[in-house]
Amino acid sequence: MANSSLLSPWVDLPSVSPYILREDDECIRGHRYYTNLRLDTLPGQIIGGLNNAEVVFLALNPGFDERDLTINLKLPGYLEANSHNHNDPYNSPFYYFSGGYESTGGYEWWSRILKPLINAGVTESSLRDKLMAIEYFPYHSTQYKHIKPFIPSQLFAFDLVRKAISMNKLIVIMRSKRLWFDAVPDLEKYALSMMIKNPRNPCISPKNLGEENFQSLLSKLKYV
Numbered sequence: 001m002a003n004s005s006l007l008s009p010w011v012d013l014p015s016v017s018p019y020i021l022r023e024d025d026e027c028i029r030g031h032r033y034y035t036n037l038r039l040d041t042l043p044g045q046i047i048g049g050l051n052n053a054e055v056v057f058l059a060l061n062p063g064f065d066e067r068d069l070t071i072n073l074k075l076p077g078y079l080e081a082n083s084h085n086h087n088d089p090y091n092s093p094f095y096y097f098s099g100g101y102e103s104t105g106g107y108e109w110w111s112r113i114l115k116p117l118i119n120a121g122v123t124e125s126s127l128r129d130k131l132m133a134i135e136y137f138p139y140h141s142t143q144y145k146h147i148k149p150f151i152p153s154q155l156f157a158f159d160l161v162r163k164a165i166s167m168n169k170l171i172v173i174m175r176s177k178r179l180w181f182d183a184v185p186d187l188e189k190y191a192l193s194m195m196i197k198n199p200r201n202p203c204i205s206p207k208n209l210g211e212e213n214f215q216s217l218l219s220k221l222k223y224v
Contacts, residue, residue, distance in 0.1 A: 006159050009152060010045070010086035019043060020139065023152040033145035041068040042082045043139055044106070045157055048094035048132030049085075054220040055130065056164045059202075060175035061137035061144050065105030068140060072104055089132075089160060097128035116205040116214070122221045130221050132169075134160055136179055150183070158183045165190055170220055172209075174202040 009021055018025075018039035028034055044062035072078050081095040096107040111118070114127060137144065138153050150158075161184045164171060171193040173180055181188040194213045196202045206214040 006089075006156070006163060008087050008089060009156055010043070010083075013043070013083075013086070017041075021153055024139075027149075027151045028147055031147055033141075033147060036141050036143065036145055038064045038068070038140040038142070041073065041140055042079070043086070043153075044082075045135050045138030045153060046085050046089045046092075046133070046160070047096065047106075049088070049090050049092040050132055050160060050164060050167070050169070051090045052129055053132035053164075053169060055132070055170045055172060055217060056161075057131070057133040058161065058171060058173045058175075058180055059133060059135050060179075061135050062106075062140045063109075064140045064142045065109075067103070067105040072106075075101070075104065078104070093128045094131040094133070095128070097124040097131075113202060114204050116203065117218065117221060120218055120222075122218065126221050132164075136176060136183070146179075154183070161187060168192060170194075170216065172196070172204070172217070175199045 009023070013019060013021060019042050020037075020039050041064070050056070077100060081098065081101075085092040085095060095101065096104065096110050101107045110127075114122075117127075118124070134157050136154070136157065137147070138157070161171070161180070165184075165186055169192065171187070171190065173187075173193060173195045175196075176199070177195055187193060194209060194216075196204075197208050197210075202208070204214070204217065209217070
């Protein structure tokens, strides 16, 4: 595995619900927002692989859609794709665009958010190969509630962002820039980063990014 200095903690994720790392569970079980977490579905800290990614999106945490239970956990190949992303976050595809996941809430959300890029000519195969997304907090919830201090799996996400910076990846901060800056201070002054203007609707559009930034993304994601 390339860049294997950042070993993933997700290899130890239980194979049955509740889907939470033991060290994370020990940190947050007594937290008042613990019951807000949907641990009956798979975590979503990472989508895509850092080695091939041209653009890295930084989000807050995966929301919850009933399809996470009724479709994702029953969809052939989904568990393997999710596990592969988390266990090898360097060489994995952005699997929602690998084909066969169109019925999932994740595909619906990302295809909507990225629609301006798709309309501008970026293919789903390019999104599959050239995108990566990292969530600030890895577990699903219907509404995010901040939990302090950091849990162990978050430290892995922050290491991946630092690695992305060292590899000169283009980074788009979609949500909660202050949380990300506090977690990865180098990010605040990183020249190859951009921020969404309206994080409540993080559509990747010229209006939300600015025309120049949108064109930069387009040039990174379009196959020549």
